[in-house]
Amino acid sequence: MTLDDWLNLAALILILIGALLCLTAAIGLLRFRDVPTRLHAATKPQVLGLILICLAIALSVRSWEVVAFLLPIVLIQLATAPLSAHMIGRQAYRNGTIDEPGLYVDDLGDSRRTPPAAGG
Structure with missing residues (x-):
């Protein structure tokens, strides 16, 4: 096998693993x-x-x-992704849709008692 064949095989394996990871993410959202x-x-x-697919x-x-095209995408x-997850989690906490007794650490507990515009 030549180097091109090995690189094509590695690309195929990476695409397969990346697709499986994306599939598990979708299943996790549903389950x-x-x-x-x-x-x-x-x-x-x-x-x-x-990242693996790119x-x-x-x-x-x-x-x-x-x-050069794929690097900015990654x-x-x-x-x-972390910023959007943080904002969704924070909004879910403020809406009360998170199980608060199940939290190990509640860093936002004090901010919930203080109105957002109060400066605290």
């Missing part, structure tokens, strides 16, 4: 019941799956232009 576990399912395997595309095409995904 999990509460907001924190759904957030973990929506962010962690999905981001890793996207890496597979870069290995398959073998072009610096493609790598960086934007790494920047936006």
